[in-house]
Amino acid sequence: MTIEQASDNGSLSPQNVPLGEGTPTKEELLLYYPAKFTWTQLKTFVNSGDLGLLKRDKKLQQRYMRWAGGIKEEYGSIANYLRNHRLQWGKLDSLSKLPSRLSPPVASTRNGGDPAEVVFLDSNLPQIPPGTTPYFTADIPTQLVSIIMNDWPYSVPASIEHYLIWTVLPILPHSLPPSIEPRLLQDGLWGFTGFTEDSPPPSPSLLPSYLPALSDWGITEASLIRSARGTDEEEAAVRDAGLEVHKFILATWGEREWETAWFVNPPRLQSVPALAHIHVFARHKTPEEASTWDVQTSR
Numbered sequence: 001m002t003i004e005q006a007s008d009n010g011s012l013s014p015q016n017v018p019l020g021e022g023t024p025t026k027e028e029l030l031l032y033y034p035a036k037f038t039w040t041q042l043k044t045f046v047n048s049g050d051l052g053l054l055k056r057d058k059k060l061q062q063r064y065m066r067w068a069g070g071i072k073e074e075y076g077s078i079a080n081y082l083r084n085h086r087l088q089w090g091k092l093d094s095l096s097k098l099p100s101r102l103s104p105p106v107a108s109t110r111n112g113g114d115p116a117e118v119v120f121l122d123s124n125l126p127q128i129p130p131g132t133t134p135y136f137t138a139d140i141p142t143q144l145v146s147i148i149m150n151d152w153p154y155s156v157p158a159s160i161e162h163y164l165i166w167t168v169l170p171i172l173p174h175s176l177p178p179s180i181e182p183r184l185l186q187d188g189l190w191g192f193t194g195f196t197e198d199s200p201p202p203s204p205s206l207l208p209s210y211l212p213a214l215s216d217w218g219i220t221e222a223s224l225i226r227s228a229r230g231t232d233e234e235e236a237a238v239r240d241a242g243l244e245v246h247k248f249i250l251a252t253w254g255e256r257e258w259e260t261a262w263f264v265n266p267p268r269l270q271s272v273p274a275l276a277h278i279h280v281f282a283r284h285k286t287p288e289e290a291s292t293w294d295v296q297t298s299r
Contacts, residue, residue: 022067023151024060025097033057036155041210042281044202046190046261049226052269054279055217057155064152079274083124086151087166087275090118090126090143098149100161101284102253118143125168136171136276138247144168147252156281165248165278171264172241180237183227188266189242193249194259194285197296201261225268245278256293259283 017027024033036057037045045053056064068078075081086095093100119127126143133140146166153162176184192201208221229235242264249262261281267273285293 021063023097024063026099029060029098029153030158033060033155035157036216037157037213039157039160039283040202041213042154042156042160043192043261044204044206044210046263046281047192047201048204048207048224049187050224051188051190051263051265052225053214053219054154054263055214056152058216060152060155077274078272082166082272082275087146087148089146089168091146093146093148096149096151098151098153098161100149100163102147102161102163102282128168132169134169135173135244136167136169136248136278137244138251140167140169140248150279154281159283161282161284163280163282165280167276167278169276171245171276171278176241177237179234180230180241183230183234183238184241184266186225186266186268187227188264188269189238189245190261190263191242191246191249192259192261193246193253194255194257194293196289196292249280253280253282256290256297257285259285 012027012031014031017025017031019028019032036055042054045051071078071081075084088094121127128144129141132144144167148164148166150162150164156162171189172184195201211219211221230238245262245264249260253260260283263279264277265279
């Protein structure tokens, strides 16, 4: 299934948008790799408990693998490429081919400090200031974060921007509550922001009706990898584990303007385990939706 794209895509054709190699442009994504999933389907996959349901277009994945092979030859690894070239700690993302409506694309004044004064280690990672909490928090020093567009986005509708929040620090503390540690390591973390009363995050119970959209990947209900619901105390502990990430998302993608679905892949799904990162699917709201938000939040 291919999802209908924005109405102005009629002007795109192979004649004016040649198919290239390397990281794709927005026009290439629209023309050659149209979205396989709706926004509602994506949110359902995020909320299903198995983040492995989130997929990149198969042809785009093949292009990525060709690009990754060249990058590994040049830099030795994808992690080295990110450290030595792609990530711009505490600064705006000036290297992406994909447009962003986030302004500014990094909350550069959140904790003060001039990104130009960042001290880098031999690893090309920024030095962690003394006294910094040893894991990701909502008030993480700006120079320890690089917010960029995902150069190889998952199959998302044209209205969805796929961001990555890269960080020097681990997302979770080294010590986790024993009752939820296995679950976090298998399932990861996720959350939603900017939804309204009449449009909450989709229930996982909707997943069976959306699984046909994943037939190209051979996904069935029997193949899902997810934990059973825990006790009320365990569910609260899982929510608490993602609270710092959630607060960071709220501070960066304001709920009046944005609706987001964010997630942190578990180790089994991480493509670059050497560097911690958070995925954000972000949809910029219409003026009418922003007005609805104002009405609902003023009650």
